[in-house]
Amino acid sequence: MNRSPDWTTLVSPSDLAARLGDPLLVVLDARFSLADPAAGEAAWRGGHVPGAHYVHLDRDLSGAHLPGGGRHPWPGAADFGRMLAARGITPAHQVVAYDAADGAFAARAWCLLRLAGHARVAVLDGGFEAWSAQGLPVDRDVSEAQRAAPYPVAYDRSRLYDGARVEMHLAGGGLLLDARGGERFRGEVEPIDARAGHVPGAVSRPYASNIADGRFKSRAALAEEFADLLGPRAPADVVAMCGSGVTACHHLLAMAHAGLDGAGLYTGSWSGWIEDPARPVATGDR
Incomplete structure (x- = not known):
């Protein structure tokens, strides 16, 4: 079979x-x-x-x-x-x-x-x-799954970033992509977190940019758009962030779908960055 x-x-x-x-x-x-x-x-x-x-x-x-x-x-x-x-x-x-x-x-x-x-x-x-x-079947059964043996999770820590490592990443010329909406990145509004703005040196790419007509854009379209952002950098030289490390994952998925797997994730993202009041905050487009 x-x-x-x-x-x-x-x-x-x-x-x-x-x-x-x-x-x-x-x-x-x-x-x-x-x-x-x-x-x-x-x-x-x-x-x-x-x-x-x-x-x-x-x-x-x-x-x-x-x-x-x-x-x-x-x-x-x-x-x-x-x-x-x-x-x-x-x-x-x-x-x-x-x-x-x-x-x-x-x-x-x-x-x-x-x-x-x-x-x-x-x-x-x-x-x-x-x-x-598409009229595909829908179920209302909420029975619990059959439990399996504990899964042997071993995270790839090389792709998980905290605030200090993000600072080093930026200092070394790495790219930090912010997946929040542009108005939050620029600091014009902040409906969730205590401070508005973005990590100095980050570049805005809202995660919605990966979507067209309710679906992910084609591999070719995503590859072209991310290549424009990356320039000469490899995917491993990119770290994605957002408000709390959730929608940033959308960028990692979109990049992987485009054949550009290997980007990192700032797990704490903006809400983690501003936990330290000494960290700098930028507003506007840059």
Whole structure:
């Protein structure tokens, strides 16, 4: 019997639908609302991709706060391994994560798994909105997953940055991409964090720039756009950030999909940066 293909960045609704029932497939529903943290799980209970298990941004895709960790701290390896085990995930599984539409929260699950050493993980392109629009099956079964053995998480720490390492990265000519909206980057508004502005030396690229008509842009389009930003730099010379280390993962996914895998993540991001009042803050376009 031929082995099903591996999905490592994005998967279409039709391709995922064709593989439902595969015992080595686990689907994760990562829908979430910062304005109403209970809304995502309520939406999952109301209907989801058949077999999907819910993962909550605060409880399952974030960890305990440490100094500089920001609003959504990166979870510890043991805690994240236990969460994966509770969803029945082993290193042999193909994992697909989705959220409501644009992939902002699903990309966080993708990034966590990828940097934990799990290659066979992808995001459903277009999310639950695209799935529903195609009339694909929806389930309301909320049975718990069959628990697996603890997952042996080993994060690639070379790609995880704290504030001090970001400062060194910038001093060495590295590129820091800020995935927040342009108005937040410029410091014109700040609806969430205590201070407005951006890390001096960062470059604005809102994560929504990766999307067109509700789906990720083509590999070729993303490759061209990121190449313009990178210039002579390699993907490993790029670090992505946002408000709390969530939507920045969208850039890592988009780059990987474009064949530019290897960028780093500032896990604390803006909310972690401003925990230290001595750190400089810039406003405007630069």
